[in-house]
Amino acid sequence: MTSSGVRGWAMLVAAVGLLAPSAAYAVGLGRSADASALPPVRLSKIQYDPPGDDDGTNTSLNKEWVQIHNYGAKAWTLTGWSVRDVTGYKFSFPEGFTIQPGTTVTVHTGAGKNRLLHLYWGQGSYIWNNTGDKATFKNSAGKVVDTCAYDGDGSWVSC
Secondary structure, eight states: OOHHHHHHHHHHHHHTTOSOHHHHHHHHTTSOSOGGGSOSEEEEEEEOSOSSOOOOOHHHHTTSEEEEEEOSSSOEEOTTOEEEOTTOOEEEOOTTOEEOTTOEEEEESSOOOOOSSEEEOOOSSOOSOTTOEEEEEEOTTSOEEEEEEEOSSSSEEEO
8 A cells, every 4th residue: 555545544543432542633734643742742733823913023923933832642852952943043942941741832922921831932033934934843862853844724733
C-alpha cells in the first residue's frame, strides 16, 4: 500500500473513532499515524494575522502569537529551547520555564510581563508573515522538535 493509501486508511479509521484524537490529528497533517512517535511538547497553533488593523502598537503585536502544547504526561523544562521563523527571528524560553502536562503556553510577539502561560518575545515588529511562514521549535541541543508551516490562507493555523 502506498503512503498516501496508508494515510487515507488511517484517516478513515480515525473518523470512526478507532484512533486516539492526537493520532487522527497527526495523520491529517501528514505526520505518522502513531501518536507515540509525535513529540510530547510541540507547536499547536499560530495566529499570524490577528483581527483588526496591523497598526504596530504593542497591543496589536501581542495579538500575534505562537502556541506550544504539552500533550505528554510529565512536565517539561524548556530552558534553552527556542521558536524561530524562516527569517531568523528567535525566541528563547526563559531560564527554568516549565510547561505542565495538558497545558498550552502562548508566546506573544510584543512586549509584556511573562506569566505562567503567557510569554512575550519583546519584538517591535510582527514576526509571522501574513502570506506564509514556518515556525521551527528546537530543544536545548538545537535539534528540531517540530515545525509548522502555513501559506497565509486565513488568519491562524493549527499545527
